Amino acid sequence: MRAYRMLQWEQPPEIVDVAIPTPGPGEVVVKVAGNGLCHSDLIMTSMPQSIGDAIGWHMPFTLGHETGGWVHAVGPGVSSFQPGDPVVCVSPTSCGACEECVRGFDNCCEYGITGRGYGRDGGLAEYLLVRHTRELVLLQQLDPTIAGVLTDAGATSYHAVKRVLPKLVPGSTAVVIGAGGLGSFAVQFLRVLSSARVVVVDNNDARRAYALELGAHEVIHGVDEHTARNLRSVIGGRGAHAVLDFVGIDSTIAAGIGATRPTGAYGLVGAGGGTLKSDWTNHLPKGGEVFTFQGPTIADTREVVALAEAGLIRVDVDRFGLDDIADAYEALHCGTLRGRAVIVM
Ligand SMILES: [Zn+2]
Ligand SMILES: [Zn+2]
Structure with missing residues (x-):
């Protein structure tokens, strides 16, 4: 064969x-x-x-x-x-x-x-x-x-979504960073399994359009030094109840952590090779969770x-x-x- x-x-x-x-x-x-x-x-x-x-x-x-x-x-x-x-x-x-x-x-x-x-x-x-x-x-x-x-692609993103579901009460916001093979499934699981507002961040125009087609409520261009600020302005309040990072580079990790509200969860899924550099007293979500897993x-x-x-x-x-x-x-x-x-x- x-x-x-x-x-x-x-x-x-x-x-x-x-x-x-x-x-x-x-x-x-x-x-x-x-x-x-x-x-x-x-x-x-x-x-x-x-x-x-x-x-x-x-x-x-x-x-x-x-x-x-x-x-x-x-x-x-x-x-x-x-x-x-x-x-x-x-x-x-x-x-x-x-x-x-x-x-x-x-x-x-x-x-x-x-x-x-x-x-x-x-x-x-x-x-x-x-x-x-x-x-x-x-x-x-x-x-x-x-x-x-x-x-x-399906089950790994599902594992991430399932893990944050208890955070996604009515009125909550979930962020998906990277709407590629895994992130686009995550958008679908979030819409099927929760009532959360789903915000997607992706650099690629076609991927953002696809995310909207799959049910994302809002999409944001750009995974760069402005992402955290842009996310904050779109999400409002004290940040998102859950952020799932399907990219996993330094800038998305920093933006994702920065956009997670107190008691929220940040999940690192993408194997982009980034490093979490964070002073826990100021930057990690208070009372929240930062998690990762494989498969x-x-x-x-x-x-x-x-x-x-x-x-x-x-x-x-x-x-x-x-x-x-x-x-x-x-x-x-x-x-x-x-x-x-x-x-x-
Ligand atoms: Zn794989
Ligand atoms: Zn075993």
Whole structure:
């Protein structure tokens, strides 16, 4: 089968031929319909070996952690899925047995530092091995070609929104910084799950227009040194009840913290590599929360699929073939996509 693989550290991935995996006991092989592309794929392709070694990754491996498809083959002992079942794969991997997993925080599982598409073979291939059926979600009406994007872009932004929902009482304001693949889902979740006024900050004209189409109440241009002041004037009062930062660079972190009202929450989601520089006595939201996390839980993924199955959120994608994957990443990098880029296998 064809697979888009990292062959060496800090080298561009390549499309190569590899063997189709066979499922062992408890395992499932999925025939991939579509796989979404993520900014973190680009981070991985430039990761130095020193970091890879430190987290236990080995070359080569296949990229892709937003996968939908159909069950192709099941290993001994698997009775809950049949060949032909349409599924998506939960984006993070987890052991199911450690303290974090048992408490429902499976996105914090130690085993998950090496997952499908990050350190281990992922879904940018014709077939994908899934090691635990707990990491599969059965689809009803959704098209598995595009539903994979729900497992990362969808479910990661959902995790952030769910976490701040208790703050978003009637009359509250939520800010979304960055209306890209994740932020545009966050706008939808905020509108479906809360009555908060939703304010979006993005530099890209098309992304701001798209955010309005998805239900944002107000959009602000600019992620720069004026963002905090602009946000304050739009939001009014003492700031927003929740700010979700899907960019995560120095300026958005500073603006986001600066726009969070006392008792509010600032969530850092975007892997922009920024640093939180804040004097807690003056700048952090009094009585509030500053949090970060990586990836969604299995429960988040199931709930997002349920919202999409119910027709309550849109899944907009730009489709590319595997041979055009370099163009797709370029469009992702340049911000010219409308929806999430999906490689249709
Ligand atoms: Zn991702
Ligand atoms: Zn675990």
